[in-house]
Amino acid sequence: MRAFVIEGYKKDPIFIERPMPRIRDNEVLVEIHAASINPLDAKIRKGELKLLLPYDMPLTLGNDFSGTIIEVGKGVTKFNVGDEVYGRPRSEKMGTFTEYLSVHEADIALKPKNLSFEEAASIPLVGLTSYQALHDILSVKNGQKVLIHAGSGGVGTFAIQLAKEMGAYVATTSSEGIELTKSLGADKIINYKSVNFEDVIKDYDAVIDSVGGETLEKSFLTVKKGGKIVSIAGTPNGRFAKEMGLGLIKKIILSLASSKITGLEKKYDIKYTFLFMKHSGQQLDILSELLEAGTVKPTIDRVFPFEEAKHALAYTETGKAKGKVILKLR
Incomplete structure (x- = not known):
């Protein structure tokens, strides 16, 4: 083959x-x-x-x-x-x-x-990533505000729809995909090429980051105290290493590499989670129901x-x- x-x-x-x-x-x-x-x-x-x-x-x-x-x-x-x-x-x-x-x-x-x-x-990959971010980690509730970066990307297009289904107010960043993200139900769309998202997004409950780097770091300015940030593009931290059961050397390497993010967590009292999506046929069954109902597409x-x-x-x-x-x- x-x-x-x-x-x-x-x-x-x-x-x-x-x-x-x-x-x-x-x-x-x-x-x-x-x-x-x-x-x-x-x-x-x-x-x-x-x-x-x-x-x-x-x-x-x-x-x-x-x-x-x-x-x-x-x-x-x-x-x-x-x-x-x-x-x-x-x-x-x-x-x-x-x-x-x-x-x-x-x-x-x-x-x-x-x-x-x-x-x-x-x-499967974007659906499970979105579900595990919004449901398992962020526990998004009706009326909460969520910022989803890169709204026209693979994860973004699914996460916007799922977050809306869960009753969230959704802001997203985009440039070429503004009309697409609007059609998916995003409530607020920030053209990141002309506006600094951290200047217009404040006191949100949660962020889903798929960009990493400065975008992830600036996201700490948008979340209220006690809020949460999930990233699939940032640096895995010591907490992730522990959950994955990684060896001591890898734990040390990841802890050092993520020290800046850990500092931002403590400074702003925000919980950061690096998400490495897990396989799950059971969660795919849940997504299948939403897809067959036309709730998400x-x-x-x-x-x-x-x-x-x-x-x-x-x-x-x-x-x-x-x-x-x-x-x-x-």
Whole structure:
């Protein structure tokens, strides 16, 4: 089977032939129809996460997918051959830019009936990230104010809709995607090219950051005392290292690297959480209900044929995509 891989960090991805995967008792074999490209793929390719997640090479890229089950393990209870599913495989099973994938049944859900394979493939990573940020970490309640950075990006387009569904007042930052974020329900849109968001956003309950750097640091000026900031682009901190059960050396490295953010936490009395999204078929079931009801909808920028995976990855890395970029395999 064909797979789109890297043979080393910072190397250009290539197509190679890999053997068909074998499934374990609690796994299913999926014929991939579509896969989604995420900024996470670029970070992995460049080696930015190798401290947290060292991978063996060659490494098949890709973190979410949709497809059809063609084989089930003897311990599988939730799915059958022929089921159309979507999901985000656990980290050690990463690699969805391929024709076939073995995946644990706990990591997938039935594809929403009203979505195409391409639309379904756009959801798992950004959907789970948004749900875990808004529900699990921020515990957003009706009437609270949330700032979501990069509103026209993959996570932003989903998080805006989910936050509105939870009853939040949503502000977002954008430039080229202002009309898109408005159509998704954002209440306040800040064109970050002409306005400093930290000058107009004050006393918010929470922030979701997908930019990092100065954007993350300035976000501490927008949240009220006791508020929360979640980032998927900032530096993992010592608290994250402890939760992940990382060794002492990695804990020390991350604590030093995140010392500036830790200082801002203490100065402004705001809790900072680095979110590394967890696989969850159960949470995908919840998102499926919202998707089938039309409460939240996929936002797709472009669909590329699998043969053009290299161009698709390069386009994603420009940061210009509004919504998700998809690889179509079938």
